[in-house]
Amino acid sequence: MDNKLNKADISRIIEMAWQDEIPFEAIEFQFGLGEKEVISLMRSELKRSSFEMWRKRVTGRRSKHART
Numbered sequence: 032m033d034n035k036l037n038k039a040d041i042s043r044i045i046e047m048a049w050q051d052e053i054p055f056e057a058i059e060f061q062f063g064l065g066e067k068e069v070i071s072l073m074r075s076e077l078k079r080s081s082f083e084m085w086r087k088r089v090t091g092r093r094s095k096h097a098r099t
Contacts, residue, residue, distance in 0.1 A: 036062070041076060048073055049085065056097040 036044070044062055047053045048069055055066040064072065074082050089095045 041072065044069065044072060045076060048089075051088075051092070051095070054095055054097045 040062060044058055044064065047058050047061075048055075055069060058069055059065050070086070073085055077085065
């Protein structure tokens, strides 16, 4: 995990990850974290139940990936 992220950055990444219309690619563009790194951050920052609920929501969701 990138130690350069401050609390505000982490909070914004979590907020963006929860929003259906923001793809992982937008998070990577803004913060330099790929999908796997976002998942890792979410796992470490959220309660287990919240993380599991989030993963269930985004798994297989097309809107979390940029359209090509």
